[in-house]
Structure formats: C-alpha cells, structure tokens
Amino acid sequence: MALILTFLGKSGIARSKIAIAAAKLLATQGKRVLLAGLAEPTLPILLETTLSPDPQEIAPNLQAVQFQASVLLERNWEEVKKLEAQYLRTPIFKEVYGQELVVLPGMDNALALNAIREYDASGKYDAIIYDGTGDGSTLRMLGMPESISWYVRRFRQLFVNSDLGKTISESPLIQPLITSFFNVNWTADNFSQPTNQVNNFLDQGKAALANPERVAAFLVTTSDPIDVANSRYLWGTAQQVGLTIGGAILVSDQQNTNLSAEFTPLPVSIVPDVSNGEWQPLIDALPNFVEQALQAPKPIDIDVHNRQVRLFLPGFDKKQVKLTQYGPEVTVEAGDHRRNIFLPPALSGRPITGAKFQNSYLIISF
Amino acid sequence: MALILTFLGKSGIARSKIAIAAAKLLATQGKRVLLAGLAEPTLPILLETTLSPDPQEIAPNLQAVQFQASVLLERNWEEVKKLEAQYLRTPIFKEVYGQELVVLPGMDNALALNAIREYDASGKYDAIIYDGTGDGSTLRMLGMPESISWYVRRFRQLFVNSDLGKTISESPLIQPLITSFFNVNWTADNFSQPTNQVNNFLDQGKAALANPERVAAFLVTTSDPIDVANSRYLWGTAQQVGLTIGGAILVSDQQNTNLSAEFTPLPVSIVPDVSNGEWQPLIDALPNFVEQALQAPKPIDIDVHNRQVRLFLPGFDKKQVKLTQYGPEVTVEAGDHRRNIFLPPALSGRPITGAKFQNSYLIISF
Numbered sequence: 001m002a003l004i005l006t007f008l009g010k011s012g013i014a015r016s017k018i019a020i021a022a023a024k025l026l027a028t029q030g031k032r033v034l035l036a037g038l039a040e041p042t043l044p045i046l047l048e049t050t051l052s053p054d055p056q057e058i059a060p061n062l063q064a065v066q067f068q069a070s071v072l073l074e075r076n077w078e079e080v081k082k083l084e085a086q087y088l089r090t091p092i093f094k095e096v097y098g099q100e101l102v103v104l105p106g107m108d109n110a111l112a113l114n115a116i117r118e119y120d121a122s123g124k125y126d127a128i129i130y131d132g133t134g135d136g137s138t139l140r141m142l143g144m145p146e147s148i149s150w151y152v153r154r155f156r157q158l159f160v161n162s163d164l165g166k167t168i169s170e171s172p173l174i175q176p177l178i179t180s181f182f183n184v185n186w187t188a189d190n191f192s193q194p195t196n197q198v199n200n201f202l203d204q205g206k207a208a209l210a211n212p213e214r215v216a217a218f219l220v221t222t223s224d225p226i227d228v229a230n231s232r233y234l235w236g237t238a239q240q241v242g243l244t245i246g247g248a249i250l251v252s253d254q255q256n257t258n259l260s261a262e263f264t265p266l267p268v269s270i271v272p273d274v275s276n277g278e279w280q281p282l283i284d285a286l287p288n289f290v291e292q293a294l295q296a297p298k299p300i301d302i303d304v305h306n307r308q309v310r311l312f313l314p315g316f317d318k319k320q321v322k323l324t325q326y327g328p329e330v331t332v333e334a335g336d337h338r339r340n341i342f343l344p345p346a347l348s349g350r351p352i353t354g355a356k357f358q359n360s361y362l363i364i365s366f
Numbered sequence: 367m368a369l370i371l372t373f374l375g376k377s378g379i380a381r382s383k384i385a386i387a388a389a390k391l392l393a394t395q396g397k398r399v400l401l402a403g404l405a406e407p408t409l410p411i412l413l414e415t416t417l418s419p420d421p422q423e424i425a426p427n428l429q430a431v432q433f434q435a436s437v438l439l440e441r442n443w444e445e446v447k448k449l450e451a452q453y454l455r456t457p458i459f460k461e462v463y464g465q466e467l468v469v470l471p472g473m474d475n476a477l478a479l480n481a482i483r484e485y486d487a488s489g490k491y492d493a494i495i496y497d498g499t500g501d502g503s504t505l506r507m508l509g510m511p512e513s514i515s516w517y518v519r520r521f522r523q524l525f526v527n528s529d530l531g532k533t534i535s536e537s538p539l540i541q542p543l544i545t546s547f548f549n550v551n552w553t554a555d556n557f558s559q560p561t562n563q564v565n566n567f568l569d570q571g572k573a574a575l576a577n578p579e580r581v582a583a584f585l586v587t588t589s590d591p592i593d594v595a596n597s598r599y600l601w602g603t604a605q606q607v608g609l610t611i612g613g614a615i616l617v618s619d620q621q622n623t624n625l626s627a628e629f630t631p632l633p634v635s636i637v638p639d640v641s642n643g644e645w646q647p648l649i650d651a652l653p654n655f656v657e658q659a660l661q662a663p664k665p666i667d668i669d670v671h672n673r674q675v676r677l678f679l680p681g682f683d684k685k686q687v688k689l690t691q692y693g694p695e696v697t698v699e700a701g702d703h704r705r706n707i708f709l710p711p712a713l714s715g716r717p718i719t720g721a722k723f724q725n726s727y728l729i730i731s732f
Contacts, residue, residue, distance in 0.1 A: 011377070012376050013590065040702075041592070042376075097692035100692050100697050100704075100706060101704070103704070105474075108506070137471065137474075158462070159458055162456055226411050230378075233406055326466050327462065327466040331465065331466050336404075336469075340466060
C-alpha cells in the first residue's frame with residue numbers, strides 16, 4: 001500500500017516541477033517512489049530522459065513511468081479477451097486486436113486510475129506521485145470509485161427487475177464480465193446486501209480516497225489572482241469528490257507573498273522555481289505531505305450520534321451550493337460536481353430536518 | 367453552420383485570454399459569436415461577469431456560455447427518458463432524476479461536444495469559440511465522431527452475428543436508442559452499406575472536422591521551451607485526430623522572439639499579454655483565423671489516383687510514428703493517439719506496398 005500524491009492547479013509546468021521535486025524528496029528519504037506522468041513532453045524535458053510505458057529507474061529509489069493510454073488499453077484488452085474466451089462460445093472480441101483500439105474520452109482516465117491501482121497493489125512502491133492533468137478531469141478520475149458505485153447502487157435494482165436486465169443477466173458474457181471487473185455479482189440478491197461488497201474493487205478505491213494517509217493532493221499556484229481563484233475552485237471541487245487537500249504550494253521567488261487568507265485553514269508553503277537545473281532549493285522548501293494531509297479538514301464527516309453530516313466545501317459561497325433529495329440519497333451540488341451521499345443505515349432514508357452553510361461547512365441534520 | 371475555433375497549449379490562462387480576444391475580434395467584425403467555456407473561474411474573472419449554462423449577451427454580437435457538465439447531463443437525461451418511455455413498456459430510467467446523475471470521466475467531453483453541435487445547428491451563430499482544456503483531452507473530444515465511428519465499423523458486424531448481438535437487437539429499447547442517437551440502423555444489412563450512413567450524426571461531425579472553414583485550432587505558447595515542446599506535441603496529435611491547426615500564437619512582449627523554425631510551415635503571430643484590462647493591443651495582433659486555417663497543411667490527403675495516403679505528422683520523429691495493419695484498416699500511431707484510416711473503396715483492403723516518413727509527412731503507398 002503506497003501513499004498516492006497528486007497536485008492540482010492551473011499551471012501544468014509548475015505542477016510537474018513540484019511532482020518531480022516531491023518524488024526526489026521522498027526517494028532521498030528512503031521511500032521507494034514511482035513518478036507517473038502523462039504522454040506529453042513536460043516530464044521527459046524536466047527529467048532530461050525519455051520515459052516509457054513501463055517503470056524505469058531514474059535515480060536511487062526513484063522510478064518513472066509514462067501512462068500511454070493506447071498501450072494501457074492494449075494490455076487491458078488482452079485481459080478482456082481472455083475473460084471472453086472463458087465464458088463465451090462464440091467470442092466477438094478475439095478478432096479485434098488491442099493494437100487497433102482507439103482511446104475514447106474517459107478511457108484514458110479509467111486506464112490511468114487502474115494503472116495506479118495496480119502499481120499500488122504490487123507492493124513495490126511506498127509512494128506514487130501522479131503528475132496528471134491537475135484539473136477537474138483528474139478529480140473526476142479519482143472520484144470514479146464513488147461515482148461508479150453510485151450508478152451501481154442506483155440502477156442495479158431498477159435494472160435487475162426490468163426486461164432488459166433479465167435479458168442481460170441471462171447473457172453468458174455480461175454477468176461474468178461485470179463480476180470480474182467490479183468483483184460484484186450482478187444479481188438482485190447480492191446487490192440488496194451492501195455488506196457483500198465490502199471487499200470489492202470500488203469500495204477499496206473509496207476507502208483509499210477517504211484516507212489521507214493513502215491518497216492526498218496539494219494545490220499548486222502562482223500569485224496570479226486567476227491562478228489563485230482556480231486553485232480555490234479545485235480545492236472545493238476536490239472536497240466534493242472526497243479527496244483530501246493537504247495544503248497549498250505557492251511557487252514564487254518572493255518570500256513575502258501572503259496567500260494565507262485565501263487558503264485558510266491550509267498551510268501555504270512558498271517554494272522557489274527551479275532555475276538552471278537546481279532542484280535542491282525547491283526540494284528543501286516542500287512541506288511534509290503526510291503530516292499536512294493528516295491535519296487538513298476532512299471532506300466529509302458523518303456523525304451518526306448527532307445525526308449530522310458535515311461537508312467541507314471551501315471556495316464556494318452559499319449560492320453555489322445546492323442540496324436536494326430527488327432520489328433515495330442526499331445530493332450535494334457545488335461547482336460542476338455532484339455528490340450523492342451514501343449514508344450509514346442509521347441515517348439512510350431519514351428526511352433532512354435542517355441544513356446550513358457556515359464557515360465553508362455544509363451541515364445537514366437528519 | 368458556424369466556424370468552430372479552439373486553442374491548444376499548456377498555459378490555460380493565456381489560452382482563455384486569446385479565446386476572449388478572438389471572440390471580441392470576430393464580434394466587432396459583425397459576426398454573431400458564442401464564447402463557450404468550462405465551469406471554472408478563469409473566463410468569469412477575465413470577462414468580469416458571471417456566466418451561466420445558457421448563453422447570455424456580454425457585448426454586441428457576443429454571447430458567452432459556461433458548459434456545466436451536470437446541467438448538460440440533466441438536460442440530455444430528459445431526452446433519454448422520453449425515448450425510453452416511447453419504446454419500453456417497463457421503463458427503468460423514468461425513476462431516476464437528472465438532478466441526481468453524477469458525471470463520469472468522458473461524459474463531460476461528450477456533453478460539451480454535443481452542446482457545440484447543437485449551438486452550431488441552431489443557426490444562431492457565425493462563430494463558436496470553445497475555450498476548453500486545450501490539451502489531449504480536447505483533442506480526444508473533437509476526435510470522437512471518428513473514433514466512435516471506428517468502433518461502429520469494427521464491431522458492428524462481429525456483434526450483429528454474435529449471440530449477444532442477436533439478444534440485444536431483439537431488445538425493444540437498445541435498437542431504437544442507437545438509431546435515435548447515431549441515426550444509424552443497428553442491423554447487419556444497413557451496416558454493410560456505408561453509403562446509407564452519409565447523413566448521420568457521426569459523419570456530419572467527421573465532415574465538419576475535415577473542413578478547415580468549419581473547425582480549426584490554433585496553438586498558444588509562450589517562449590518557455592517546455593511550452594513550445596508541448597505545443598509541437600499537441601500540433602502533431604491534432605493531425606492524428608484530423609484537426610487542422612491554422613497557426614501558432616506566441617504570447618510575448620518581445621517582438622523579436624523567433625519561433626518560426628519550431629512551427630514551420632505555420633505562421634507564428636506574436637501577441638502582447640493583456641495588461642490593465644487593455645484588450646485592444648492583443649486583439650489587433652491576432653491573425654486572420656480562417657485565412658490561416660485554409661492555408662495550413664491538411665492532416666490527411668488521400669490520393670486515389672496515385673494510390674497514396676499522406677499524413678502530416680509534425681512534431682514527431684520517425685521512431686515515434688508506427689504504421690500497422692492488424693485489423694481491416696491501416697492503423698497509424700503517433701504520440702498517444704491512434705488513428706485507423708477509413709479508406710475509399712478504391713484503396714480499401716489493398717495491401718500496403720510502401721511507406722516513408724519524410725519532412726513530417728507519412729506517405730503510405732498501396
């Protein structure tokens with residue numbers, strides 16, 4: 001189980017520099033580090049080396065890998081074909097080669113998240129630094145275990161009882177495929193017992209995201225007010241996804257820039273830019289990531305005893321936060337992200353008796 | 367039918383400034399312009415106004431809209447429910463409210479592309495400026511008509527002949543849904559006759575993308591070498607998607623910066639940054655977008671007479687370009703994008719007799 005760290009912010013080059021510096025820092029502390037980036041030139045230029053879709057050692061304790069969606073898709077396709085061959089008498093997929101497959105929007109995110117999951121499970125790394133797009137798209141990616149599991153909870157019963165659901169559950173392929181991918185059994189019986197799912201794939205992802213010792217992100221900003229506003233927006237959005245933001249990192253050569261008010265209660269670390277290939281001053285100015293992540297406000301706090309749910313939603317004002325209860329769950333909307341809150345049995349199904357938005361917290365009473 | 371313009375590059379704030387300046391320029395030329403951005407604070411701050419999911423006039427001839435994926439999903443869901451109610455005796459979806467739906471990765475791209483398509487078809491605009499993520503994700507989005515139609519061409523026959531396909535084609539919902547969404551009939555007969563599809567949704571998207579008077583993008587860069595390298599990478603990747611890049615725009619206060627060598631044969635326009643809210647110097651320095659787009663190299667040129675296909679792949683060297691023929695089509699891989707080339711009947715199915723990579727062109731002979 002590794003610590004998974006990522007960085008959010010508008011300036012991609014600054015983010016990549018911080019990611020590299022963080023990877024170097026953790027590696028010199030003796031941690032086995034994997035630095036994972038996207039298929040684009042920033043990391044190779046900054047690291048002064050080519051990167052490949054398989055991890056390669058670039059310094060002691062430090063490996064780097066480039067997620068190429070096409071290659072990841074190819075490799076996963078082989079697994080799909082094996083499953084198909086196992087379950088279907090007349091396989092469709094076996095005639096299609098992984099090398100032809102085109103990546104559609106969203107697949108790249110799903111493939112990258114799956115690759116991180118596999119590297120995490122490999123036990124080879126103590127820390128994985130993901131240098132992704134650092135925007136809403138990265139947040140949707142990290143939110144996938146939760147959002148997919150909402151679709152499963154919401155649609156399974158409706159689906160299983162429908163004509164179409166009955167047809168598909170009789171299909172010799174679909175059910176094994178779903179079982180294999182999500183480690184859940186696509187039948188009404190299992191789905192109505194959430195306890196059966198504890199060990200599954202999606203719940204593991206949700207548990208990791210909810211634990212700041214496992215997954216945390218830091219905001220990277222310059223002193224440009226637009227950059228600051230975007231970082232604050234990403235901060236709030238990250239909370240909606242359930243991702244802990246440990247702190248803000250301000251890239252500035254002026255030590256007296258003060259952004260504390262914008263990011264209260266997070267600590268703001270001021271770090272210098274890399275100049276002439278000198279990484280050490282940047283590395284030395286980095287915060288202690290785990291320590292800060294553990295002290296950061298939790299995105300969600302469910303207090304069964306007081307029948308309250310508190311959501312930390314910084315960067316938004318009251319008008320930007322919407323609370324509704326159309327379906328069976330409580331839906332919170334802020335920014336462009338929606339969250340359906342999966343409540344424990346003690347609160348689930350109860351009507352909302354009150355809600356207020358105070359000091360960046362949405363407090364819902366049941 | 368509008369001109370659809372977008373900007374690619376690593377610096378999001380610079381891209382948004384160029385997008386706004388371009389929108390202002392075209393509006394003052396008398397064109398009816400829609401400026402469409404994502405749900406994040408950059409555009410509202412630069413425009414000094416709030417934006418909503420519906421277009422609002424912000425200057426004469428100039429409307430602005432913010433694509434909020436949650437809202438777009440809600441609206442599209444209503445359409446899906448209507449279709450379902452029409453075709454299914456026991457609807458599943460009607461019990462799920464659009465207001466609960468969570469956006470999964472990829473949906474945001476599909477919804478934004480669909481919104482652009484609808485605004486384009488509305489006839490209300492002469493130009494749509496899309497201020498998106500400006501990275502590989504925007505390119506995958508614009509490439510969707512082509513990549514989805516590849517999945518359709520590649521899988522339909524295999525699927526229709528399979529047990530699963532037979533099951534689904536008998537379903538009272540799936541077939542009407544596919545027919546409605548893609549305007550294609552999910553039966554073996556129709557699929558084997560590509561001419562029947564000429565008027566469909568995906569082909570319209572492909573035709574628009576292939577026409578530089580309809581869809582074009584410009585690279586936005588600073589003089590930072592990492593920024594330049596990323597712009598070159600996006601340039602090559604855009605060609606793989608079939609998107610014309612009309613030129614490069616260098617944001618710099620130094621008129622003597624010279625990046626012509628990096629972007630040959632594209633013109634490089636040097637524009638000043640916006641300072642103190644002064645947009646005019648930036649607007650005055652912008653290129654003539656349509657003129658440059660029309661003169662730019664075409665991403666693909668199919669020469670039936672000489673049995674040649676020429677692909678323009680700038681920014682890549684020979685080792686980064688891969689040509690294979692695993693499936694029924696020719697597959698070209700460059701960067702992290704794969705393209706299956708749909709050939710006209712005269713070349714389709716012929717073996718490749720030669721291929722060379724010369725002056726950024728991949729020339730394939732049949």
